Amino acid sequence: xxxxxxxxxxxxxxxxxxxxxxxxxxxxxxxxxxxxxxxxxxxxxxxxxxxxxxxxxxxxxxxxxxxxxxxxxxxxxxxxxxxxxxxxxxxxxxxxxxxxxxxxxxxxxxxxxxxxxxxxxxxxxxxxxxxxxxxxxxxxxxxxxxxxxxxxxxxxxxxxxxxxxxxxxxxxxxxxxxxxxxxxxxxxxxxxxxxxxxxxxxxxxxxxxxxxxxxxxxxxxxxxxxxxxxxxxxxxxxxxxxxxxxxxxxxxxxxxxxxxxxxxxxxxxxxxxxxxxxxxxxxxxxxxxxxxxxxxxxxxxxxxxxxxxxxxxxxxxxxxxxxxxxxxxxxxxxxxxxxxxxxxxxxxxxxxxxxxxxxxxxxxxxxxxxxxxxxxxxxxxxxxxxxxxxxxxxxxxxxxxxxxxxxxx
Ligand code: ADP
Ligand code: ASP
Ligand code: MG
Numbered sequence: 224x225x226x227x228x229x230x231x232x233x234x235x236x237x238x239x240x241x242x243x244x245x246x247x248x249x250x251x252x253x254x255x256x257x258x259x260x261x262x263x264x265x266x267x268x269x270x271x272x273x274x275x276x277x278x279x280x281x282x283x284x285x286x287x288x289x290x291x292x293x294x295x296x297x298x299x300x301x302x303x304x305x306x307x308x309x310x311x312x313x314x315x316x317x318x319x320x321x322x323x324x325x326x327x328x329x330x331x332x333x334x335x336x337x338x339x340x341x342x343x344x345x346x347x348x349x350x351x352x353x354x355x356x357x358x359x360x361x362x363x364x365x366x367x368x369x370x371x372x373x374x375x376x377x378x379x380x381x382x383x384x385x386x387x388x389x390x391x392x393x394x395x396x397x398x399x400x401x402x403x404x405x406x407x408x409x410x411x412x413x414x415x416x417x418x419x420x421x422x423x424x425x426x427x428x429x430x431x432x433x434x435x436x437x438x439x440x441x442x443x444x445x446x447x448x449x450x451x452x453x454x455x456x457x458x459x460x461x462x463x464x465x466x467x468x469x470x471x472x473x474x475x476x477x478x479x480x481x482x483x484x485x486x487x488x489x490x491x492x493x494x495x496x497x498x499x500x501x502x503x504x505x506x507x508x509x510x511x512x513x514x515x516x517x518x519x520x521x522x523x524x525x526x527x528x529x530x531x532x533x534x535x536x537x538x539x540x541x542x543x544x545x546x547x548x549x550x551x552x553x554x555x556x557x558x559x560x561x562x563x564x565x566x567x568x569x570x571x572x573x574x575x576x577x578x579x580x581x582x583x584x585x586x587x588x589x590x591x592x593x594x595x596x597x598x599x600x601x602x603x604x605x606x607x608x609x610x611x612x613x614x615x616x617x618x619x620x621x622x623x624x625x626x627x628x629x630x631x632x
């Protein structure tokens with residue numbers, strides 16, 4: 224008898240029929256003799272609907288109240304799924320994040336899980352029940368406040384539950400049947416990958432492939448949770464996220480490029496004409512980090528006449544807050560001007576096979592040049608190359624790169 228954690232995303236629980244379908248699937252796993260813990264998202268569109276409602280009340284609603292509001296979405300689906308299971312004769316019980324409890328730090332809207340007490344769940348499993356846990360939710364250890372784990376956070380709930388319960392597999396059921404070479408909604412020729420390494424998946428997720436939330440992959444990698452992405456609508460083995468060793472010994476087996484990820488959630492901030500002297504990067508970026516704003520790509524230009532320009536990117540919804548901070552910093556530093564741009568996107572090519580091959584970057588730049596797409600920023604690591612370009616060129620860039628690197632073959 225195995226312990227299996229199954230997570231169902233928003234589309235998979237998007238209406239009554241789909242919830243009943245999920246219940247059937249869960250009941251089938253139970254009938255095969257397994258203990259099943261289910262993590263569910265809110266019904267598709269619900270988190271966005273609630274966010275829009277909040278914006279009607281306040282331009283920048285408090286992060287604490289947003290968490291209280293958004294967690295209602297998941298509370299609806301756990302109850303409905305438990306009812307659907309019971310209606311099918313499968314004993315089930317629902318728990319919110321704070322009932323489990325799933326304890327987090329107190330960073331509202333992007334809390335990190337610190338501890339999960341698995342006792343209640345284990346007890347209920349022992350009584351032959353399916354335990355349905357709300358994804359995305361937590362409770363801050365010190366304040367006792369409700370927290371959320373960030374958009375897409377139910378993936379992380381599922382993986383963290385798997386780690387805490389020492390589950391045999393964590394299955395992420397979604398509206399695609401696995402991880403593809405790129406988002407199949409943008410490139411219909413994209414190919415499903417049978418396996419992808421944790422490292423590649425970490426890069427893909429962090430670079431915008433929202434099929435798995437980055438933190439879920441971090442967790443899976445850290446605690447060695449066997450993780451699989453599958454379709455909730457059609458049968459199939461999906462994609463297994465695995466360690467590099469499982470690819471076999473030969474480098475030949477490792478694809479040069481595993482996938483292309485992109486992110487529209489990008490904004491660029493530029494501080495122009497800052498004094499070119501030690502400590503400036505820290506003075507600019509320190510206050511931004513202190514405000515819990517994650518900084519991504521950074522460029523500092525070659526200084527001319529003792530001044531330089533400093534550019535970096537942040538998540539789009541952090542742009543206004545970052546701009547406000549920078550305006551204060553710029554005055555202190557005597558910078559000439561602060562500018563922002565939220566019409567940029569980031570495209571990244573990822574592959575462990577890149578480690579031992581050169582020429583990928585130049586091929587990427589040539590493909591973009593051939594399509595007259597201007598590159599604004601470039602960043603590389605051992606297994607990825609990212610470029611920042613104008614948003615309107617996104618689809619063309621991804622499609623042409625997918626073709627140029629023959630990822631459809
Ligand atoms: P869920 O609601 O089940 O959590 P998400 O919408 O968060 O589902 O994630 C699934 C979506 O991720 C797919 O519908 C697809 O458009 C998108 N996606 C982006 N990149 C990829 C990729 N490389 N492979 C598969 N899906 C991807
Ligand atoms: N409902 C949340 C969201 O839409 C969490 C999740 O679905 O994973 O982001
Ligand atoms: Mg998701």
